[in-house]
Amino acid sequence: MFKGNEVRQARKNLNMTQKELCKGICTPVTISKLESKNIAPTVDILIKICTRLGISLNDVFDEFSASGLQALQEKMQQTELLTTIQQHKEAKKVLQTVKEESVRDTPYEEQYHFLKGDILLVADQDYEDAKFEFDKVLNITLQNGNNLYTALTYNCLGVLYFKQKQNEKAAYYFRLSCEFVEEVPELNSHYVSNVIRILDNSSRYFSKIGEYEESNDLIERGLKLTREYRFGSYKDTLSYIYAYNLYELDREKNKEQITDLIGRAKVYAEDNDNHYLLKKIEAFEETNNLKEKA
Incomplete structure (x- = not known):
């Protein structure tokens, strides 16, 4: 069982207000619900709150719950x-x-x-x-x-409506998810990797409906994050979609950049053991006569 009163007591022991406790972590509403209603926030937020208060997760869960929480975390x-x-x-x-x-x-x-x-x-x-x-x-x-799972849910609703051929609704949710993660407030790898996942999913959608410029904007955001946080995942698909979009926009003008991106996508796909994408790239090269001549 979660013990919000332990958070409240630790905060009061430090003569800290709810506003001071939540600064840079969450909203005052989250702290209020945590303390008064025993509603636990996401684990990333809770860890930051506990760190600021100088307490551990074991302090805010009873012994049975704490051990069960560890097992639950591993399965999640x-x-x-x-x-x-x-x-x-x-x-x-x-x-x-x-x-x-x-x-x-x-x-x-x-x-x-x-x-x-x-x-x-x-x-x-x-x-x-x-x-x-x-x-x-x-x-x-x-x-x-709202937190990361709000944005991920919006993104998956975009996928859901796209699969149901409801493009207006799909576009709405894809854009909403991307706006939600316009800024990346947390530096942990879990948060950043999921932001890139959202950008990857959304860029694919806008590419499929011919909105290549919008897709490219999202790809550039995603690739920037992979560079800044040294993520190897998603580089392959983002690079391939970028090449595909540039080909559709102006294959002659973008020929050099397309070749470079295709080469990068293949290297990243090999590193990630993404055999599905490698086959897709090969088919794209053959169909559009992009294979380098020996």
Whole structure:
């Protein structure tokens, strides 16, 4: 069980106001709900709050919950990693070992429902149940304060509506998710990698509907983040989509840049063992006569 009163007591012991505690971490509303209603924020936020107060996660959860929380964290991380590398069926097997009631009132509640929705969307193509899970995420973050999972949910709703050929709704949610992560306030790798995931998904969508300039703007944001935070993942797909977009915009004018991007995409794809993309690049080169002559 989460013990919000421990946070309140630690804050008062330091003569700290709620406004001072939340500065640069979250909103005062999050602190208020945490202390008065025992509503735990996301684990990233909670760790920062505990660090500022000089207490640990074990101090704000009872002993049973603390040990269970560690096991839950490991399963959430494993599930999310599998979805990131498009292994949704394997991710489903891991998530099925987690009981929904075990995540209630924990920092992993919205992550659980997001992952469940993502798996329903991609692995099961069950759009109705996926949307139901995404609605749960938005309801939780509405109460606790918007966070990364708000943006990820908007992004997946974009994917959902695109699959249902509802492009107006899809575009709305893709743009909303990208606006939500316009700034990157957190420097941890989990946050940044998911921001890049949002930009990658959105750039693919706008490329598919012929909005190449908008797609390129998102790609440039994504590639900038991969350079700044030294991420190898997503470089391959972002580079390939960029090359494809430039080809569609003006293949002659952009010929040199296209060749460079295709070369980079192949190197990154090999590093990431992305055999699917390598085949896609090869087909693109052959179809458009872009292969270098020996």
